[in-house]
Amino acid sequence: GENVEQHPSTLSVQEGDSAVIKCTYSDSASNYFPWYKQELGKRPQLIIDIRSNVGEKKDQRIAVTLNKTAKHFSLHITETQPEDSAVYFCAASPSSNFGNEKLTFGTGTRLTIIP
């Protein structure tokens, strides 16, 4: 089955600086890579995702890059703000023609933004 490794487990950055979280996956059949954000005491929520036919995707201060050859993908947050403090999870999934794909999650990164 799929195995997703995520690094670092904790990350502290000064407000305004950039943060990068990296994930690697094992199954070459995986082609969907979402990122979920979980604020303290709240449920995980999707913040951005990327499909294997795209190398990079941006949404305001957040970007995700994918290197299928190396089997790794990364989350980049620029101009960090206090509300970016949360636990971030990467995940990987093979596609399914039946809509019943399941996600394999990484172990999470606790990001702390220092004011």
Place this chain on the structure above:
Amino acid sequence: DVKVTQSSRYLVKRTGEKVFLECVQDMDHENMFWYRQDPGLGLRLIYFSYDVKMKEKGDIPEGYSVSREKKERFSLILESASTNQTSMYLCASSQGLAGISYNEQFFGPGTRLTVL
């Protein structure tokens, strides 16, 4: 707006008790999932269901069973609770439309279960 609810936010049970955790979604989603979340281990899939009365094992099904009698409801059952099942349990659902891959998962608020 998708809403996924779980029957309890906090639950305390004794070793050996049978425990039911319930999850309900109101968006007519096909797929439903049960995860447990432990520090340093991320979200691990216990069971999932892509149709009523259908279920598939996830990565850590041992000690758990599930039931999906109605489309909107997915129950996680601990037949005989043990202390190592103390954890945060998260339910999720996704649309699961055939021909549309990569369905976003929507999570419930979680149930923190303590087994004494």
